[in-house]
């Protein structure tokens with residue numbers, strides 16, 4: 001059911017793609033539907049080029065016959081289509097549940113427009129129930145973790161930090177980094193937290209996407225709803 005909704009949202013976004021576009025191609029189970037639907041259109045003659053946001057997406061896009069490029073060759077993109085773990089009514093997002101948020105943010109920031117695709121379960125009043133992914137360099141891990149814990153206390157945010165994959169076998173991102181997931185429960189001021197996180201040495205990127213998404217296609221039992229900043233969730 002939820003997978004059908006992800007597919008519906010993805011198909012709606014594919015309809016916005018036109019020949020000549022330079023695309024950012026997202027990661028995750030919803031973005032996979034987008035890649036497959038885009039593949040069908042490419043094989044039908046749609047002329048686009050895309051930058052994948054993960055090695056996983058690169059492999060799938062290649063299987064689908066979608067022409068790929070890099071941000072070195074094509075540094076400016078027209079449209080990125082990607083999933084999200086949480087979306088609030090200002091179109092602020094939490095991303096990185098699949099560990100791809102570093103490349104996803106670079107690609108979204110290089111795009112003129114970003115469309116988010118999701119099923120309705122991703123819409124929230126306040127971000128933070130989904131653990132916030134924080135990508136960190138392996139060097140200095142203990143010190144970075146301490147600094148993050150202090151930061152959360154100073155901002156009045158409670159919650160635990162856990163190592164993605166476990167302490168013994170940490171998950172390693174495409175960039176060779178680890179992910180600490182911050183179980184904050186609620187993030188009342190996402191802008192302040194986002195600014196503070198990037199100032200912590202050892203933090204490479206976090207999963208708060210603010211001011212990047214232009215609209216979202218959210219699929220529910222009544223069909224696909226187009227959300228812009230300020231829409232009711």
Ligand SMILES: O=C[C@H](O)[C@H](O)[C@H](O)COP(=O)(O)O
Nearest residue numbers: 028029030096097098099100
């Ligand atoms: O790192 C992964 C990405 O940010 C995904 O776009 C996000 O986790 C949503 O994934 P899904 O569509 O599988 O729920």
